[in-house]
Amino acid sequence: MTGNIIELDEQYYSKLSAIIKSEASIEKMFKDEDLEFLTRRGFIVKSEVNELDILKIWWKKGFSQNVLTLTLEPTLRCNFACTYCFEDTTNGTTMGDKEIQKLLRFIKKYMTE
Numbered sequence: 001m002t003g004n005i006i007e008l009d010e011q012y013y014s015k016l017s018a019i020i021k022s023e024a025s026i027e028k029m030f031k032d033e034d035l036e037f038l039t040r041r042g043f044i045v046k047s048e049v050n051e052l053d054i055l056k057i058w059w060k061k062g063f064s065q066n067v068l069t070l071t072l073e074p075t076l077r078c079n080f081a082c083t084y085c086f087e088d089t090t091n092g093t094t095m096g097d098k099e100i101q102k103l104l105r106f107i108k109k110y111m112t113e
């Protein structure tokens with residue numbers, strides 16, 4: 001839900017895999033400071049938190065008349081080099097000044113309406 005990404009070493013990966021498969025409890029597998037880190041970053045949520053309710057609120061906010069939600073893709077170029085990628089990521093277009101000005105005009109217009 002947070003969009004956070006974490007790189008795990010082999011040891012962490014094994015621990016998390018065991019927890020996901022319900023082969024071990026999270027409290028036994030991690031030290032308090034690791035649990036605190038994972039919780040603070042949103043990888044672990046407390047059992048009393050209803051993530052589905054939070055997602056419903058976000059979903060409703062996304063369609064609210066008072067909230068402008070934009071997904072900006074300033075370039076189609078990409079240097080992630082995912083092994084499964086079929087896109088031509090080296091020759092993609094990039095937003096220029098003209099597009100940026102147009103976007104700013106759109107946002108300003110939306111904010112004044």
Ligand code: SF4
Pocket residue numbers: 078079080081082084085086087089
């Ligand atoms: S799939 Fe392709 S375009 Fe998407 S992040 Fe990976 S390399 Fe970039």
